[in-house]
Amino acid sequence: MRHSTHLRIGPVGFRVGSDWRAPVAALEDLYRDYPVPQDGIPDFNVRLFAARFWRRWLRPSVQIGGDFVIPDAAPLPLAQGLLAAEMAMNLQMALGQRRYLLLHASAVERDGKALLMTGESGAGKSTLAALLMARGWRLLGDEFALLDPATGMIHGFPRLISLKDEAIGVMEREARGARWGPLLEGTPKGTIRHLVPDARSVAAMEQPAAPALLLFPSFGFEAAEREVFPSECFVRLTQASTNYVTLGEAGFDALTGLVRGVAARAIDYPDTRTAIATVERLWSELA
Numbered sequence: 001m002r003h004s005t006h007l008r009i010g011p012v013g014f015r016v017g018s019d020w021r022a023p024v025a026a027l028e029d030l031y032r033d034y035p036v037p038q039d040g041i042p043d044f045n046v047r048l049f050a051a052r053f054w055r056r057w058l059r060p061s062v063q064i065g066g067d068f069v070i071p072d073a074a075p076l077p078l079a080q081g082l083l084a085a086e087m088a089m090n091l092q093m094a095l096g097q098r099r100y101l102l103l104h105a106s107a108v109e110r111d112g113k114a115l116l117m118t119g120e121s122g123a124g125k126s127t128l129a130a131l132l133m134a135r136g137w138r139l140l141g142d143e144f145a146l147l148d149p150a151t152g153m154i155h156g157f158p159r160l161i162s163l164k165d166e167a168i169g170v171m172e173r174e175a176r177g178a179r180w181g182p183l184l185e186g187t188p189k190g191t192i193r194h195l196v197p198d199a200r201s202v203a204a205m206e207q208p209a210a211p212a213l214l215l216f217p218s219f220g221f222e223a224a225e226r227e228v229f230p231s232e233c234f235v236r237l238t239q240a241s242t243n244y245v246t247l248g249e250a251g252f253d254a255l256t257g258l259v260r261g262v263a264a265r266a267i268d269y270p271d272t273r274t275a276i277a278t279v280e281r282l283w284s285e286l287a
Contacts, residue, residue: 013037
């Protein structure tokens with residue numbers, strides 16, 4: 001393609017090609033401190049292209065493609081090219097990753113141990129991960145947590161943190177001096193802005209962590225918590241994994257080991273201050 005860049009996030013390398021310079025330039029700026037794929041060979045190829053030749057110039061719209069595709073996926077306007085690139089990398093991971101069990105979860109690390117947070121969209125897991133990072137935790141990942149079936153460890157995949165709507169303002173106040181992507185309004189997910197992980201998270205992204213606590217957060221409710229037993233954990237995590245079925249027995253064994261070995265809690269919270277206090281308390285008690 002006319003424009004391209006290479007980057008490696010944790011153990012996964014990407015080549016991103018584009019019909020336009022702008023999305024590639026945005027990636028190169030925001031991921032400038034990230035390495036390139038080992039031996040120069042990416043694990044996945046991403047394509048950002050115009051479905052029709054004239055769409056490069058007239059009302060340009062970005063179609064998402066790569067090694068794995070979803071037929072008839074709706075294009076995004078060129079102004080949202082960065083979002084298209086991030087979504088395309090998500091797609092390659094979701095459909096093509098075979099080495100790690102993928103959990104749709106945020107993950108942070110402290111003292112070599114990992115905290116996993118998973119839940120439905122809007123539960124606040126990305127915001128909580130960003131807030132914890134601003135308080136000294138190391139970000140392991142926002143969109144995906146990578147569980148190694150061979151070792152049971154969580155590997156770092158510290159992509160840009162995708163924050164939406166009110167969460168953007170929260171983090172702009174909390175993470176002064178942080179690096180940000182452009183404000184993207186009118187996206188299919190509302191207003192989005194990408195927060196660049198801090199230097200420590202990027203520098204240490206090759207260091208895995210042992211899972212120590214699993215949380216299922218829910219935002220917008222009175223403060224409450226309850227224990228989540230392994231059977232419920234297992235079901236909820238199979239629903240939160242994009243490749244559990246594909247991995248077969250290895251995925252089953254990895255997930256069984258996780259839910260049997262890690263404490264789990266469901267927490268409801270009305271605001272981020274309550275959530276952070278609850279996380280810190282549970283971490284000190286259970287991790």
